Amino acid sequence: MSGQQQDEATELLHISYRKLHPQVFHYLYCRVKDWELAEDLTSETFLKAIRYRRNPPTEYLAPWLITIARNLMYDHFRSARFRYEVSAETVEPQVPTCSAEEIFMREAEAETLRAAISHLTTNQQRILRYRFLEDLSVRETADLMSRHDGAVRSLQFRALRNLAQILSLELSTRIETGIPV
Numbered sequence: 001m002s003g004q005q006q007d008e009a010t011e012l013l014h015i016s017y018r019k020l021h022p023q024v025f026h027y028l029y030c031r032v033k034d035w036e037l038a039e040d041l042t043s044e045t046f047l048k049a050i051r052y053r054r055n056p057p058t059e060y061l062a063p064w065l066i067t068i069a070r071n072l073m074y075d076h077f078r079s080a081r082f083r084y085e086v087s088a089e090t091v092e093p094q095v096p097t098c099s100a101e102e103i104f105m106r107e108a109e110a111e112t113l114r115a116a117i118s119h120l121t122t123n124q125q126r127i128l129r130y131r132f133l134e135d136l137s138v139r140e141t142a143d144l145m146s147r148h149d150g151a152v153r154s155l156q157f158r159a160l161r162n163l164a165q166i167l168s169l170e171l172s173t174r175i176e177t178g179i180p181v
Helices: 003-032 035-050 061-078 101-117 123-134 139-143 149-177
Strands: none
Touching: 003 035, 003 149, 035 061, 061 139, 101 149, 123 139, 123 149, 139 149
16 A cells, blocks of 8 residues: 555544544443443544554445444453452342243243244344344444345344244244144
């Protein structure tokens, strides 16, 4: 990359900092629920983007920065610096609010759902993960998947419809074979 291209990439990232900083900060703050940590991770995101400015994606800059932010957040929570330490004296024993049978049933339902999701296409699995597990908006999901908002809504609809069909088939199979539902 020539010096002029590097300068252009750096300028693009400086402009994007002013424009996209609030979006990246909001993304992180909604997940970590700690103002200072979100500020630190946002700063690290832009520093990392500037450090690796060789080919910033001009068209998909926001999703690229969100991906960097998400990876930094994951790295932070996996690091040895982030450990909750609680002394045994401060922890009060918690009385389970569910019976063992209820816990078993929830785990069985979760396993059935995981198995059903595994039968979906990769994109359908991704859309369900982004929309329901990571709680991303349609716009954020569209950016991450390089799709239009309408395509994301359609894919989500098909994924949920297919998942319902798979679960319905699973339920009818259990009823026919006499397995408790």
